[in-house]
Amino acid sequence: MKPIEAVNDFVVKFANVNGSGSASANELFAKSILRMGVPISPRNIFPSNIQGLPTWYEVRVSEHGWLGRRGGVDLMVAMNPQTWDRDLKEIDPGGYLFYDNSKPLPKSKLRDDITVIGMPLTEMCNANYTDSREKQLFKNIIYLGALSALLGIDAGEIAQLIGEQYKGKEKLLKPNLNALQMGRDYARANLQCPIGLRIEKRDAVGNRIFIEGNSALALGCVYGGATVCAWYPITPSSSVAEAFTKWCQKYRVDPATGRNNFAIVQGEDELASVGIVVGAGWNGARAFTATSGPGISLMMEFIGLAYFAEIPITIVDVQRGGPSTGMPTRTQQADVLACAYASHGDTKHVLLFPEDPKECFEHAAIALDLADRLQTPVFVMTDLDIGMNQRLCAPLEWDDQRAYDRGKVMTHDELEAGKDFGRYLDVDGDGIPYRTLPGTHPTKGGYFTRGTTKDRYARYSEEGAVYVDNVQRLLKKFETAKSLVPKPVLTPSKVPARFGAIYFGSTSPAMQEALEALAAQGIHVNALRVLAFPFQDEIFDFVASHSKVFVVEQNRDAQLKTLLVNDAGINPASLIPVLHYDGTPITARFITDEIAEIVAALNVRPIKKDIKKDKAA
Amino acid sequence: MTYITKPRLHHPTLPINKIGFTRRDYEGKISTLCAGCGHDSISAALIQACWELDIEPHRVAKLSGIGCSSKTPDYFLGSSHGFNTVHGRMPSVLTGANLANRDLIYLGISGDGDSASIGLGQFAHVMRRGVNMTYILENNGVYGLTKGQFSATADAGSKSKRGIANTEAPVDTVSLALLLGATFVARSFSGDKKQLVPLIKAALAHQGAAFIDVVSPCVAFNNHSGSTKSYDYVREHNDAVNRLDFIASREPITVDYEAGEVASVQQHDGSVLRLRKIDPGYDATDRIAAMHYIQQHQAKGEVVTGLLFVDPETEDLHAHLNTAQTPFNRLGPKELCPGRAALDKLNASLR
Ligand SMILES: Cc1ncc(C[n+]2csc(CCOP(=O)(O)OP(=O)(O)O)c2C)c(N)n1
Ligand code: SF4
Ligand SMILES: [Mg+2]
Numbered sequence: 001m002k003p004i005e006a007v008n009d010f011v012v013k014f015a016n017v018n019g020s021g022s023a024s025a026n027e028l029f030a031k032s033i034l035r036m037g038v039p040i041s042p043r044n045i046f047p048s049n050i051q052g053l054p055t056w057y058e059v060r061v062s063e064h065g066w067l068g069r070r071g072g073v074d075l076m077v078a079m080n081p082q083t084w085d086r087d088l089k090e091i092d093p094g095g096y097l098f099y100d101n102s103k104p105l106p107k108s109k110l111r112d113d114i115t116v117i118g119m120p121l122t123e124m125c126n127a128n129y130t131d132s133r134e135k136q137l138f139k140n141i142i143y144l145g146a147l148s149a150l151l152g153i154d155a156g157e158i159a160q161l162i163g164e165q166y167k168g169k170e171k172l173l174k175p176n177l178n179a180l181q182m183g184r185d186y187a188r189a190n191l192q193c194p195i196g197l198r199i200e201k202r203d204a205v206g207n208r209i210f211i212e213g214n215s216a217l218a219l220g221c222v223y224g225g226a227t228v229c230a231w232y233p234i235t236p237s238s239s240v241a242e243a244f245t246k247w248c249q250k251y252r253v254d255p256a257t258g259r260n261n262f263a264i265v266q267g268e269d270e271l272a273s274v275g276i277v278v279g280a281g282w283n284g285a286r287a288f289t290a291t292s293g294p295g296i297s298l299m300m301e302f303i304g305l306a307y308f309a310e311i312p313i314t315i316v317d318v319q320r321g322g323p324s325t326g327m328p329t330r331t332q333q334a335d336v337l338a339c340a341y342a343s344h345g346d347t348k349h350v351l352l353f354p355e356d357p358k359e360c361f362e363h364a365a366i367a368l369d370l371a372d373r374l375q376t377p378v379f380v381m382t383d384l385d386i387g388m389n390q391r392l393c394a395p396l397e398w399d400d401q402r403a404y405d406r407g408k409v410m411t412h413d414e415l416e417a418g419k420d421f422g423r424y425l426d427v428d429g430d431g432i433p434y435r436t437l438p439g440t441h442p443t444k445g446g447y448f449t450r451g452t453t454k455d456r457y458a459r460y461s462e463e464g465a466v467y468v469d470n471v472q473r474l475l476k477k478f479e480t481a482k483s484l485v486p487k488p489v490l491t492p493s494k495v496p497a498r499f500g501a502i503y504f505g506s507t508s509p510a511m512q513e514a515l516e517a518l519a520a521q522g523i524h525v526n527a528l529r530v531l532a533f534p535f536q537d538e539i540f541d542f543v544a545s546h547s548k549v550f551v552v553e554q555n556r557d558a559q560l561k562t563l564l565v566n567d568a569g570i571n572p573a574s575l576i577p578v579l580h581y582d583g584t585p586i587t588a589r590f591i592t593d594e595i596a597e598i599v600a601a602l603n604v605r606p607i608k609k610d611i612k613k614d615k616a617a
Numbered sequence: 618m619t620y621i622t623k624p625r626l627h628h629p630t631l632p633i634n635k636i637g638f639t640r641r642d643y644e645g646k647i648s649t650l651c652a653g654c655g656h657d658s659i660s661a662a663l664i665q666a667c668w669e670l671d672i673e674p675h676r677v678a679k680l681s682g683i684g685c686s687s688k689t690p691d692y693f694l695g696s697s698h699g700f701n702t703v704h705g706r707m708p709s710v711l712t713g714a715n716l717a718n719r720d721l722i723y724l725g726i727s728g729d730g731d732s733a734s735i736g737l738g739q740f741a742h743v744m745r746r747g748v749n750m751t752y753i754l755e756n757n758g759v760y761g762l763t764k765g766q767f768s769a770t771a772d773a774g775s776k777s778k779r780g781i782a783n784t785e786a787p788v789d790t791v792s793l794a795l796l797l798g799a800t801f802v803a804r805s806f807s808g809d810k811k812q813l814v815p816l817i818k819a820a821l822a823h824q825g826a827a828f829i830d831v832v833s834p835c836v837a838f839n840n841h842s843g844s845t846k847s848y849d850y851v852r853e854h855n856d857a858v859n860r861l862d863f864i865a866s867r868e869p870i871t872v873d874y875e876a877g878e879v880a881s882v883q884q885h886d887g888s889v890l891r892l893r894k895i896d897p898g899y900d901a902t903d904r905i906a907a908m909h910y911i912q913q914h915q916a917k918g919e920v921v922t923g924l925l926f927v928d929p930e931t932e933d934l935h936a937h938l939n940t941a942q943t944p945f946n947r948l949g950p951k952e953l954c955p956g957r958a959a960l961d962k963l964n965a966s967l968r
Contacts (some may be wrong), residue, residue: 034968148881209967223960225953227717227945230709251955259941261952263716268742272709275702282700283678283721284946287713301703309700395964398957404950437946438678438714439699439721446675448691450701460691525824 001086001113004094005196008038008063010074011146012197015087017080019051025140027390028161029147031273033061034210034392035157037202041067041509043389043585048235048328054083054334063204067356067392068510069585074197075151077143084109096195098147100139112609117191119146124182139177145183152194154201155184170420172228209357210394213386214290216357216396218243220364221288222251222331225404226314227497228287230265230276232295235328236384237318240290241266257535270295274302274315282449284409284437288314293322294341297411304343305451306475310424310433312371312378312407314341318363319383319408321583330583331384334506339379340533340563346471348567350378350481350511350535355508356386358393359531366486372407372484374481375435383554385585408434423447425459429515431476485532488539490517497524499599500546501578502539504530504560506585513588514595523599525550530560535568543570548602550579554586626886635671643668649688655807655833656686656755661811663724663753666817667694677722678714682707682736685706685762686728686755686833705736708743708752712934715748718944722821723750730760733788740790744797744826745754749933751820753826754790755807757835759963765838789915792927794828795908800928801827802907804921807834816924825931834921901927 004010012029016022023044030042042061047053060070075096079477089483091097093113099105101118110116111236125135131586148155159177166173187193212229218240221229231241246589248262267273273289280287291299319335321327339351349371352363367378394538408428410421415436421444429574433456436445447458453470455461491512503511507528515527528542543549543564551561565572578594580586643664648657667674677697681943682689683704690699711725725743732740732754743752758771767790793910794802801823805813813831820827890955900906907926914921 105791184907205968207964208967209964211967219963223954225948225950227948227953228713230713251959252953254941254952256943260939261941261945262949263935263938263940263945265716265746265938267709268738272712272739272742273704275706275709276713276716278702279680279700279710279715280717280945281713282710283714283717285713285717285944287717302706305703396960398954398960400957402950436698437718439676439718442673442675443696446698448699448701451703452701506859 001094003115004074004092004265005198006074007198007200008061010061010197011070011072012059012061012075012077012492013073013087013090014057014059014149015080015083016055018047018049018053018055020079020140021137022055022079022140023057024165025032025144028158028165029144029153030059030390031161031210032148032153032157033059034122034205035161035594036154036199037205038063038199038481039065039067039204039208039392041069041389043069043385043390046329048247051279054080061199063202065204065392066509066513066588068508068513069587071587071589075195077147079143081159092452096197098143107380115144115195117150117195119143119183119186119191124186128182134175138175141179142183142186145180145185146191147183148191148193149184149187150191151157151197152200155180159420168260170486205392207394207395210390210392211357212243213354213357213358213382213390214239214241214318214388215243216393217354217360217364217380217382217387219247219396220361221314221368222247222360223398224286224365224368225514226288226364227288228263228265228277228280228285228366230267230280230287230289232267232270232271232273232291234270234292234295236320236331236388237290237292237295237316238314239388240318240367244290245347256564263490270298271302274299274313277307277313278302278311278313281306281371282309282438286312286314286372288316288364288368289319290316292318292320293500294325296335296338297602301342303349306349306377307343307347307349308345308451309449310375310435311449312375314364314367314371314378316382319381320386321581329384331585332554332581332583333381333383333507334557334559334581336381336553336559337562339381339555340567342377348478350376350485351459352378352486353504353531354380354382354386355505356393357391358396360386361396363486369405370481370484371486373405374432374477375407376399376477376481381505385508398596404599407431410434410436410440410445412441415441421445421447422456423449424454424473425456426473426476430480431473431478432480433473433576435500459507482534482536485534487536487540488531489529490538490542491527491529493526494519495524495525497526498547499523499525499595500549501525501527501552502528502530502542502549502560502564502575503552503594505554507554507591509589510586510588511552514591517588517592518595521596524527525595533563533567535564539564540568540570543574547574548576549574550576550578552580552586552591553583554580556581634668636669636673636875638668638674640664640668642696643674643694645690645692648692650685650692651837653836654685654761655831655835656689656761658807658810659693659753659755659813659831659833660689662807662813662817664693665810665814666821669814670818672722672821676720677724679715679724679726680707681710682728682731683762684728684760685835686733686757687726687731688762689755690724690726691932705734706739708736708739708748709733711750712743712748715750715934716823716940717946719749719940719942720944723748724821725750725752727752727754728761728768729754729756729758729770730763730768730788730854731792735790739768741793741797744794744799744828746934747798747800747826747932747937749824749935750826751817751823752826753817754822754828754830755833756790756830756839757833759835759838761835761838766834771827777905789911790830791796791828792908792911794826794830795904795926797928798826799828800825800925800931801922801924803828804830804832806832806922809922812922817925819924823927823931825928825933832922899923901925902929941953944950
C-alpha cells in the first residue's frame, strides 16, 4: 500500500483519555497550523464524563478552506489503549499511525496497510520526570514536538503559542519548551521526517479569527445589551453562560463604581431560568437563557406564556442529540419543531439559524432586538458542532452607530399627553401592540399581564370573538416577523440547475463543499441557506423554481422539511430529505453521496459538457 | 367573568395620606372571589398597608402564580402593573423583574398549592437568593380554583369537603422559609387586620426576602369541621405572637383590644373565640429560637402567628450580585455595548 501523500489537506485524529491534559496540547497543534497560514477545523468528540473515558480531537487541515468534517483519518495519534482497536480500524488505507511503543505490541495488533510510527513516550517521560502529573502532561507536549517534526510544522510557531499561553508564568514556560524540543529531537533522530503528510506555509487564513460558537454567542449577548442571564448547566450550552460571565467581567463592570451592569443567576432548573428571563423581559431588561433540548422541554409552559402575554425573551438552544437525554455530547439539529411550535395551544416562534461563530455573535444581538420589537420569544438555534468547537470565521463586526431596537414601549410623556394605551391594541397594523413598563406613570398605562385570554385593553375576557381577535393579531405579528428576520442566502450553481437544496445552521461548511464535489460530478444544485423562521417568500419562490429540492438536515424526521410543508403549504413531493443524524457532524462526503445517489435514481444524466466549459473558463 | 369597572367616586371627606391619595386609590377591580373568601381580606389589608405607608401605587409591581389567591393582584393597586404568571413559578418571574429594575417594590402573591405543591422548588430558591420582595402566601390548605383538592399544607388527618382524609404530612412554609434564609418571616390570619396590616407594612419596608404566610380560610372548600384551616380550627389553635383580629365568617369581625388583654369574640356559628395577645418576651431576631418556638407549638397543635423572625441587617440579591444602582431597564448601548474598538482588539487576540 502506497503511503498517502498530501500537503495541507488531510485529517489528523487524536485519541486520548478525558482529563489527561491532552486538550491543551492538541489545541496548540491546531493553532500552530493556523499560524502557518493553513486553515483547519478541529472538532472535539467527547464523552459525557469528566475523567477517564475516551475523547477524540479531530483536526481537518484544508488549504482550500473546507471547514466541515471530512470523515476518514489520515493520521491517528493513538494515545488511548481503551480504544486502540477501533482507532486503528478508522485509519484510511495508506494512512499513518503514531503511538506510544514503550510497551511492545504484537504485530497482530497493528495493520500492514498503514505506516506505523512508534515512539517510546512513556519511557521518555519516566526517564525525565519524577512527578506523575508531569509525566502525564509533558507526554502530550513531547508528542506535539514529534508531530511537528513529522509533519513539518514550524516549531517556532508552537513555541510562540506556548509563550503566549504561559505569559507571566515563566516557571511553566521553560519545561514546556524543553518537552517540545525533546519530542522534536527524538523524532528527527529516530523517525523518518517528514512523512507523506505535510504542512507547508501558506497565506490562506487571512484575517479570520478562531473562536467557539458559544463564546461568540455570549459576546453577541454582551454587545446586544443583555443584562440578565439565567441558566441551568447543561451540555453543550453551559459554556454560553460561562463565556457571558467572562465577557461581562471584562466589559461590563462600571469602571467608576466597580459595579456590574449585568446579573447572572444560575437557576435551580430551566423553569426558573426561563421564568427569570420572562420577569426581566416584562420589566424592560434584555434577558436571555441558554440551554439544550431537555431544558427546552422544561421551559414549554413559560414559552407559551411569553408568546401569549407578549413578553420579549431570548432563548439560546445549543442543540444536542435527542430525544430525552439522548446523545448529550453529540450534535444534531433536532429541536427545530420543538422550538418552532413550543408550548401547548396554537403557538409559533421566531427561530434563527446561525451557521458559524460569527453568526452566533450576530444572531444573538439580532435576537435581542427582535424579541423587543416583536414582544415574543426568539430562539437562537445553534448546536454542539458550532457551539463547542473552535471554528475559523470572519472577524466579528460591530457598527458603533447601531442603536438597540427597544420596540414599542410607550413612555411616561406619551401617556401623559393622552395617547391611547391598549396593551393588545394593534395601532400600527403590524400586529405589534405597545407596552408600558411597570412604574412608568402614576395613573396611566398600568395593566394586568396574564396568560389568560384578554381583550385589546388587557381586560380578562373569554368571549370567543375577543379571543379570535387577539390570536389573529398574533398571526399578523408573525407575518410582520418575516420582514424582520435575516433573509435566506443563495449559493447559485455556476450553470442553470433544476435541483435545489435547502440547508441551515452548522450544515453550512459541509454543504458548500458538497456543492463543489457534486458540480465536479456534473450534478448542479442551487443552494439556499435558511437563516430564520418564519420563512420568507424567497424560500417558497426557490422551491417553486426547482423541480426537486433537497432539504439537508441533521435529524431523523426531516424537521425543517416538515416546517416548510406545514407552514407554507409547500408540496411535500417536491422536497427530498437528506438526513444525517448519528450524532457526528454532517460531512460533505455524506451529502454528496446521498444527493448523487438520489439523482441517479431519478435517472438524470449529469451535464458533463458544462463542467468542461466551466473548467476552461 | 368579564371586567367590571369600579366607580371611582372620590368622597370629599375621605381621608388622604401624605402623598394625597385616598384609600380608594389603592383599590383595584371588583373581586370575583367567593363572598367571605379570606383572600379578599388579605387584599384589603394590603390596600390599607400601602395607603398607610404612603407608597405610590404605580411603584409597586404585583406578581402572582395561578389560583384564587393569585387572581387577587387584580383586586388591589389598580394602577400598578400586575403579572399573573404560571402556576407555581411566580418566584422566578419576580426575581427577573426585580433584577431588571431594582427601584420598584415587588409584591408576590401566591397560594399554598402554588407555593407548597407545584412551586415548592421556586419558593425555596427565591428565599435562598434573598430577593428583595414581600411574598404573601394565602394559605387555605386547599386548591380553591380547582375545587377543593388537598394542597401540601393541608394537615394530615384533615378531611376534604368530600370526606376524604389527608394522609400526607403537611409542608410548613414558615419553617421552611426560616430554614432557607428568608430574612423576614411572619404568619398571620386573613381576618386579623390589626395584626396583618402592620406585618405587611413591616414586610414592605424590609429590604430583603420577606415572607408572610397568611392562613386564609376558603369558605367554599374548607370552612367546615375537619379542616384544620377553617375558622373554627384556627380559633382554637391560634397562639398569637403579636396580636389577633379575627374574621369568623362571611362578614369580617373586627376586634379591638390592647396588648395583654384577652378578647372574646362571638362567631357566626355561635362559638366563642378567645384571642390572646402575645408573648411579650419573644425575640424576633433569633432565627434558631424562632424555629424552635414554631415547632414547640406545632407539637401542641397550635398555629403561632405574628412576626417570627426579622434580620435587621439584611442584604438582597442585588447586593450579592454587586449590580449597578441604575436599573438595568434604563441602560443603553453607552453602558452596555463595548463598541467596535474593543471588538477589533478582541479579534486580533483570536488569531
Ligand atoms: C401547570 C398547571 N397545573 C395545574 C393547574 C391548575 N390549577 C390552577 S389553580 C390550582 C391550584 C391553586 O391552589 P392554590 O395555589 O392553593 O390557590 P387557591 O386557589 O387555593 O387560592 C391548580 C392545580 C395550572 N393552572 N397549571
Ligand atoms: S374557592 Fe375558596 S379560595 Fe377560591 S374564591 Fe372561593 S373561597 Fe376563595
Ligand atoms: Mg390554596
